[in-house]
Amino acid sequence: MNELLVLCAIGIVATSGLGALPFGTRSVTGDRIFAAWFGAGAGLGAVAAGRALAGVPATPISLPWQVPGGELAIALDALSAVFLLQICLVGSLGTVFGLAYWSAREHPESAAQLRVFYGLLVAGIALLLVAKNAVLFLVGWEIMALAAFFAITTDDTDAEVRASGYVYLVATRVGSLFLIATFAVLRSLTGSFSLAITGLSGDTAAGTAIFACGLVGFGMKAGMMPLHVWLPGAHANAPSHVSALMSGVLIKMGIYGLFRITGWFSTVPLAWGLALFALGALSAVLGVAFALGQHDLKRLLAYHSVENIGIIGMGLGIALIGRSLQQPTLVALGFAGSLLHVFNHGLFKSLLFFAAGATIRATHTREIDRLGGLIRQMPRTAVAFLVGAVAISGLPPLNGFVSELFLYLAMFRSQTLDLGAAGLFVALGAPVLALVGALAVACFAKVFGIVFLGLPRAPQPANLRDAPPAMLAPMVVLGLACVAIGVVPSWVGPLLERSLAAWTGEPTSLVGLAPLSTLSWLNALLLASLLVFGFALVSATARKADRQPTWDCGYAAPTPRMQYTASSFADGLVELFSHVLRPERHTALIDGPFPRPSSFSSHVPDLVLDRILTPVAARLARGATWFRWIQRGTVHLYLLYLLVTLILMFVVWR
Amino acid sequence: MPVHQVVLHLLCLLTLPPLLVGIIVKVKALFAGRVGAPLLQPYLDLFRLYRKGTVLSRTSTWLFVASPVVAIVTMLLAGLLVPFGYPSAPLAFTGDLVLFAYLLGLARFFTLLAALDTGSAFEGMGAAREATWASLAEPALFLGLLALVRRSGSMSLSTVLDVSLDRGWGESSAVLLLVFVSLFVVFLAENCRIPFDDPNTHLELTMIHEAMVLDHSGPALGLILQGAATKLFVLGALVVHTILPMSRGSSVVGWASFLGAMIGLAVAVGVIESTMARVRMKRVASLLIAACVLAGFGVILTAR
Numbered sequence: 028m029n030e031l032l033v034l035c036a037i038g039i040v041a042t043s044g045l046g047a048l049p050f051g052t053r054s055v056t057g058d059r060i061f062a063a064w065f066g067a068g069a070g071l072g073a074v075a076a077g078r079a080l081a082g083v084p085a086t087p088i089s090l091p092w093q094v095p096g097g098e099l100a101i102a103l104d105a106l107s108a109v110f111l112l113q114i115c116l117v118g119s120l121g122t123v124f125g126l127a128y129w130s131a132r133e134h135p136e137s138a139a140q141l142r143v144f145y146g147l148l149v150a151g152i153a154l155l156l157v158a159k160n161a162v163l164f165l166v167g168w169e170i171m172a173l174a175a176f177f178a179i180t181t182d183d184t185d186a187e188v189r190a191s192g193y194v195y196l197v198a199t200r201v202g203s204l205f206l207i208a209t210f211a212v213l214r215s216l217t218g219s220f221s222l223a224i225t226g227l228s229g230d231t232a233a234g235t236a237i238f239a240c241g242l243v244g245f246g247m248k249a250g251m252m253p254l255h256v257w258l259p260g261a262h263a264n265a266p267s268h269v270s271a272l273m274s275g276v277l278i279k280m281g282i283y284g285l286f287r288i289t290g291w292f293s294t295v296p297l298a299w300g301l302a303l304f305a306l307g308a309l310s311a312v313l314g315v316a317f318a319l320g321q322h323d324l325k326r327l328l329a330y331h332s333v334e335n336i337g338i339i340g341m342g343l344g345i346a347l348i349g350r351s352l353q354q355p356t357l358v359a360l361g362f363a364g365s366l367l368h369v370f371n372h373g374l375f376k377s378l379l380f381f382a383a384g385a386t387i388r389a390t391h392t393r394e395i396d397r398l399g400g401l402i403r404q405m406p407r408t409a410v411a412f413l414v415g416a417v418a419i420s421g422l423p424p425l426n427g428f429v430s431e432l433f434l435y436l437a438m439f440r441s442q443t444l445d446l447g448a449a450g451l452f453v454a455l456g457a458p459v460l461a462l463v464g465a466l467a468v469a470c471f472a473k474v475f476g477i478v479f480l481g482l483p484r485a486p487q488p489a490n491l492r493d494a495p496p497a498m499l500a501p502m503v504v505l506g507l508a509c510v511a512i513g514v515v516p517s518w519v520g521p522l523l524e525r526s527l528a529a530w531t532g533e534p535t536s537l538v539g540l541a542p543l544s545t546l547s548w549l550n551a552l553l554l555a556s557l558l559v560f561g562f563a564l565v566s567a568t569a570r571k572a573d574r575q576p577t578w579d580c581g582y583a584a585p586t587p588r589m590q591y592t593a594s595s596f597a598d599g600l601v602e603l604f605s606h607v608l609r610p611e612r613h614t615a616l617i618d619g620p621f622p623r624p625s626s627f628s629s630h631v632p633d634l635v636l637d638r639i640l641t642p643v644a645a646r647l648a649r650g651a652t653w654f655r656w657i658q659r660g661t662v663h664l665y666l667l668y669l670l671v672t673l674i675l676m677f678v679v680w681r
Numbered sequence: 682m683p684v685h686q687v688v689l690h691l692l693c694l695l696t697l698p699p700l701l702v703g704i705i706v707k708v709k710a711l712f713a714g715r716v717g718a719p720l721l722q723p724y725l726d727l728f729r730l731y732r733k734g735t736v737l738s739r740t741s742t743w744l745f746v747a748s749p750v751v752a753i754v755t756m757l758l759a760g761l762l763v764p765f766g767y768p769s770a771p772l773a774f775t776g777d778l779v780l781f782a783y784l785l786g787l788a789r790f791f792t793l794l795a796a797l798d799t800g801s802a803f804e805g806m807g808a809a810r811e812a813t814w815a816s817l818a819e820p821a822l823f824l825g826l827l828a829l830v831r832r833s834g835s836m837s838l839s840t841v842l843d844v845s846l847d848r849g850w851g852e853s854s855a856v857l858l859l860v861f862v863s864l865f866v867v868f869l870a871e872n873c874r875i876p877f878d879d880p881n882t883h884l885e886l887t888m889i890h891e892a893m894v895l896d897h898s899g900p901a902l903g904l905i906l907q908g909a910a911t912k913l914f915v916l917g918a919l920v921v922h923t924i925l926p927m928s929r930g931s932s933v934v935g936w937a938s939f940l941g942a943m944i945g946l947a948v949a950v951g952v953i954e955s956t957m958a959r960v961r962m963k964r965v966a967s968l969l970i971a972a973c974v975l976a977g978f979g980v981i982l983t984a985r
Binding site: 417420459460541565573587589597 | 682685734735736737738739740741742743744746747749754755758772774775776777778779780783784785787789790793794796797798799800801802803805806808809810812813815816817818819820821822823824826827830831832834835836885886895896899900901904957966980981984
C-alpha cells in the first residue's frame, strides 16, 4: 500500500514540470500548476512516509524489468521514510518559495526548464530512497545527479554558474564511478543486485572494499571533507530554493547511502566506525572554520553544510563503533543523534537558504559586507533567519540542540562503559563538538549581526521591501517545525526508535537513554520565559526610551563605514586557523605624506579545490598538450586509429 | 531534593551574586591601600539602574533590548543545574551538563547580536574578541567535564560534582586538581576577569565584555550586570565543587562550607586582579589552549 503510494508520488512529481509546459514561458499559471501538481505528489509521498513511521510494515513490491540485473523492487521502511518525509516537505515548500523567487514572469528564459528539472530531481531522490535493487537505485541516483546539474546551472548566462556546475558534474561522475564499484563488489559477494540484504560479514576484503568505495562515492555526494569540492560553488550559484533542496536533502542522500551499506553488515570492523568518526570530526571543524572565512552569504551557508554533514558522520561513526563493540546504548544514541540531525539540518538549513534567498532577491547582492540593518526593512525575514541561526548553532531551545545533545550523550555514555582506547578516541569528540558549536555561534552572530543589524554598509536599492507571502510562508512552516522539535523532542523519540529498528534489526528504547521528557518542558519553559520577559521589556522600554546616537568613544559623527564588517569580525578566528585556511590578504602600501587612496581585501580560498585540485589539473592539462598532435580533426584519421587499435588488440589478446 | 533546600537554592541564586562582585572589589581596594566601596555597593548600583530611564541608540532595534533578558534568564536556568550547598541541584538529569554549557552559548549569541546591533566599531570589536576567546574556552570546559564524567561514571552535574573525601580526593586527587585549575581559567575567561579582560578598564579600545554593553543603560544594563554577576556565581559554584567535598550529614555544614568556598573564590579573584596584569591579546589564545591541555591531561589520567 505504502509502496504504491510512493510510486504514484514519484510519477506525479516527475511529471510536475512537464504538466506546466503548455502554459507558455511567461505565464504565472504554469508556476502555480507546477506547485499544485508537485504538492499533490509530495503530499502522497508524505502520507506514505508518515504511515511507515507510524509503524505500518513494508510490503515490498517486485516487478520484472528488462534491464540486465535490474528488477523493479521497492520497499519503504522507517529509515527511508525519514528521508522521504524530508524531501516531500522541503521539496514542496521550495516550489511555493519558487513562485515568488524564480517566477516565469521574471525569468521567462529559465523558469520552465527549472520546473522540469526540479520535479525530476525530487522524483529521482524519492526513487532511490525506496529502491531495493542496485540498478534501480543507480537509475534514481543518476536522475537526481543530472537533474541537479541542470537545476544548478539554471542561470547559465553567468560564467561563475557554469564553472561551478562543471565542477559539480565532474564530482558527481567520480562519485557515481565509486558507487558502481560498490555494487559490483556487492554482486560478487551476494550473487545478485538485490539490496534487501542483511547479515554480511564486514571482516572480509570484499566487505572492506564495499565500505571504502561507498564511503568515497556517498561521501562525495554528502560533501564530506576533503570530498566537498563541488559543494560551496554549487550551493552558492544555484537558485536559492534549489540550494535549499540540495543542502537540505540532496547531500543527505550520501548519508542515506552510508546508513544503507552499513546496515547490510552484521559484523562491523572497529576501523570503519573510527574512520567515519574521524572524517566527520575533520569535516565539522574545517567546515565551520572555512565558513568563518567566507563573505558570500550562500557560500558561507554551504560550508556550514559541510560542518553539519561532519556532525552527522560523527554520530554514524559512534553508532558503528557501538556495533563493533556490542554496545546497544551507543548504537542507539549515535544513530538517533545522527538521523535526527539529518532531519533537523534539512529544516534549518532550508530555512536559512530561503531567508538568504529573500535577502539576496531584495538587495541584489550576496556580499555580506555590502549589507546591514536589513531587520528594519525586512523584519519577518530577519526573524526567520534568526530562528534558523539559533537552531543551526545547536542552541537550546530549538531542534539543533536536541540532536547535538544525543551525540554528546553518546560520547559521555561511552566514557562510562569500558571501551578501552576506542572510548578515549570517542571522548575527544566532545571537545571537538564543543569547538564546532562555539565557532558556529561566532559565525552566525557574524552573519546575522552584519546582514540584519547595524547600518547598511553600501547604498541599498530604493524599493527594498520584506519578502512576499509566498516566500515567507515556507519560512514560517520550517521555523515552526524547528521550534516544535526543540520544544517537544519526546514526540520524535518513538519515530527514531522505529528507524533504529529498521537499521539494526532489533528494537532498542531511547526512553532511559535520553532525558527527552525533561528536556521538553525545560525547553518550553526557556522559550516561554524568553518570549514573555523579552516582550515585556521591549514594550516597556520602547515607549519611553530616549533615542540618541550610538556611543562611539566620544566621536561625534560615526558613519556606517566605521562599523565592523564580516571580515573584521572573523579576523581573529581566521588568524587562529590560518595554518589550514591560508587567508589571502590584498593590501596597498600606505606611504609618503600624502598617501594615495588605498584599499584592503581578504578572502579564504577553498583548501582542496583552489589549492590542490585546480593547480594539479592545470598541470595535467599542460602535460596533455604533448599529445595534441594525435588530434588532427579529420574523421579518416580517427577511423584509422580505430582500425589500428582493433588489430593491435587482436594481436595482443590472441 | 527537599522543598526548603530548593527555596534556599533559589534565594541564594537570586540574592547572593552581587555580593561576590562586592567582595572582589573590596579585596582589590584593600590591596591598593584604599577603604573601597561598601560590600553591598553592587546591590545599590542595581537598584539605581532598575529605577532609571533608558537611553537607546538610534541604530538599535528590539533585539538590543531583548538580549539582556536572554542573558539573565539563561543564567538563572543554568543556576538551577549546579548544586550549591546541598549535594544535588534542583534540576538534575542525564546530560544536564550539556544544557548548562549550551545555555552559556545562547546568552553569548544574543550578547554578540546586541553588540552588533548598535553599529558601533567598538562594540563590534568587543563582540569579535568575545566570539574568538569563547571558541577556545568551550572545548576547555567540555574537556574538564569529560574528565569529571570519566572519573564519576555519571552524566549529571549533581553527581559529577559530588566529590567525597575518600572516593574523590583519595582516588583521583590529580585529576580533580587538573580539572580545577583548567575550569578556573575558563571561569576567569568566561567572566572577563584579569588576566583576560579588565572589568575596570577605562579605554574602549582594550575592552572585551564592557565594550559590548557600552550602549546599554537603565534597567537593561541592570539586567546585564545582574546576569554577569549570576554567571560569576554559577560558574564559580561549578569550579569550587570540583574540589569541595560535599557534606552528607548536616545541611548547615554543607551550606557553610559552600559559602565559605565561594567567598574564598572571590578573594582569590581579587588577589589575582591585584597582583597580575592582563596578558596581551595575542597571548590569550595560548592561555586558553593551556587550559585545554591541562584538562586533556585530566582526561588521560582517568584512563583505566
